[in-house]
Amino acid sequence: MIHHILKSISFIFHPLMMPLLGVLFYFSKTPRYIPDPIIKAKVFSISILTIVLPILLFYLLKTLKKINSFYLETTQERILPLILNTLIIALIIYRVLTHNEIVELYYFFIGILCSTIACLILAILNFKASIHMIASAGFFMFAVALGIHYKININGTIALMSIIIGAIATSRLHLKAHTGIELTIGFFIGLIPQLIMLNYWL
Incomplete structure (x- = not known):
């Protein structure tokens, strides 16, 4: 029973979900007026580029036998998906969340890009950093920064994310x-x- 719960935690809080969660969290907390059509367009674009497109690319890589499984168990299997993800994040920064539109989300994705590149470099060096932890820690820091930036109480979010990060770590160790x-x-x-x-937008 516990095994299935911990396995479900890894699935539910998959790294692909975290960039979208960051975007949704931003739009739910920002006091700035942003027209609904713009919000919907940004959320739709991010959903397609950070979730749908990577899943399709994973299936393509699996079909082409470039990866053995969707779990990317070896560092060598991680390299090509991480390169593709780096390109996707760069595309989002260049076309979807430009600097002159929503500065907080722009730098959030710059941070994601830096984390992805760091993970890629480590994979090339044969070190398998946890992508689950990378994604959840990035979202956690961004949420804390938004709370400070807008002077809003997000203690509930901080407590919940602390529990989730602990659960993700436990899950990855158990598996x-x-x-x-x-x-x-x-x-x-x-x-x-x-x-x-934070030095650039907080």
Whole structure:
């Protein structure tokens, strides 16, 4: 029973979901007036580019036998998907969330891009940092920064995210997907770029 619960946690809080969650969280908390059509267009674009497109690319890579499984169990399997994800994030920054539109989300995705590149470099060096931890830590830092920026109480979100991050780490250890050091390195790879980006928008 516990095995299935922990496996479900890894699935529910998949790294592909975190950029969209960051965008949705921003739009739910920002006091700025942003017309509904713009919000819907941004959310739709991010959903397609960060969830639908990567899933389709994964199936393509699996069909072409470039990866053995969707779990990317080896560092070599991670390299091509991470390169493709880097290109997707760069496209979002260049076309969807430009600097002169929504500066907070622009730098959120700059942070995601830096984390993805760092993860790619480590994969090339044969180190498998936890992408689950990278994604969740990045969202966590962005949420905290928004709370400070807009002076709003997000204690509930912080508490919930702390529990979720702990559950994700427990899940990845239980499933033997990562070691403790891989989880720790992943956490800081996700958090530090977002922390650095605060200098540009907070």
